[in-house]
Amino acid sequence: MSDVTVTVRGEHEARLAPERATVRVTVRAEGPERASVVDHAMRLAEPVRSSIVGRVDAGSALEWSSTRLAVRAERPWNADGKRLAPVYYATIDFTATFAEASELSVWVSDIAAWDGVEVGGVDWHLTPATRVRVEREVAAQAVGVAVARAEAYAAALGLREVTPVEIADTGLLTAVSSAPEALLGKSRGAVAFAADVAPAMEYEPQDIVLTATVEARFLAR
Numbered sequence: 535m536s537d538v539t540v541t542v543r544g545e546h547e548a549r550l551a552p553e554r555a556t557v558r559v560t561v562r563a564e565g566p567e568r569a570s571v572v573d574h575a576m577r578l579a580e581p582v583r584s585s586i587v588g589r590v591d592a593g594s595a596l597e598w599s600s601t602r603l604a605v606r607a608e609r610p611w612n613a614d615g616k617r618l619a620p621v622y623y624a625t626i627d628f629t630a631t632f633a634e635a636s637e638l639s640v641w642v643s644d645i646a647a648w649d650g651v652e653v654g655g656v657d658w659h660l661t662p663a664t665r666v667r668v669e670r671e672v673a674a675q676a677v678g679v680a681v682a683r684a685e686a687y688a689a690a691l692g693l694r695e696v697t698p699v700e701i702a703d704t705g706l707l708t709a710v711s712s713a714p715e716a717l718l719g720k721s722r723g724a725v726a727f728a729a730d731v732a733p734a735m736e737y738e739p740q741d742i743v744l745t746a747t748v749e750a751r752f753l754a755r
Contacts, residue, residue, distance in 0.1 A: 544680025547745040558654035559628040575624035578650040594637040601627040676746040688754035701750040
């Protein structure tokens with residue numbers, strides 16, 4: 535039998551518990567006078583800042599940040615279509631990062647009922663070092679799956695040797711027909727790596743899923 539070109543896909547995924555949780559908190563104030571609104575926002579933000587600084591100092595939180603005070607004005611319309619006096623809005627955004635979901639929940643419970651405080655979403659994530667390491671491991675496993683599939687196809691044809699010709703992320707393999715979608719099949723994503731994380735407002739962590747997909751072409755003989 536002459537040489538046969540074998541084109542395959544390899545996938546692999548890893549599930550990991552989140553190592554970090556970053557929550558976003560916004561302090562808001564509004565009113566008819568700019569100076570009083572700014573002052574009110576600053577007074578509302580101070581206990582939030584003190585609270586998270588205390589937790590960072592105590593070691594229950596890892597880090598925090600805040601934005602500068604932002605102020606905007608709007609002139610609302612009344613029912614008769616008349617523009618009313620300006621209303622001023624002031625906001626200060628905070629982010630706080632925790633290593634333990636329990637510490638995050640305690641802090642959110644403490645501040646959620648405070649005047650002018652809005653708790654936003656939570657970003658569950660890994661440390662950069664862990665993400666890099668696991669992405670490399672998952673990519674290597676995906677290549678291994680592709681090699682095993684190519685060897686299985688070759689064996690089914692009575693061929694013993696497979697030689698790699700090309701390997702690429704999903705969608706980047708050189709097309710060999712006028713309908714590459716038929717060859718490549720259904721893609722799991724537009725990029726080689728994807729990460730599924732817990733929904734934004736859930737304070738119970740869910741596994742982070744790192745996936746890798748590769749496409750490879752081999753020559754079987």
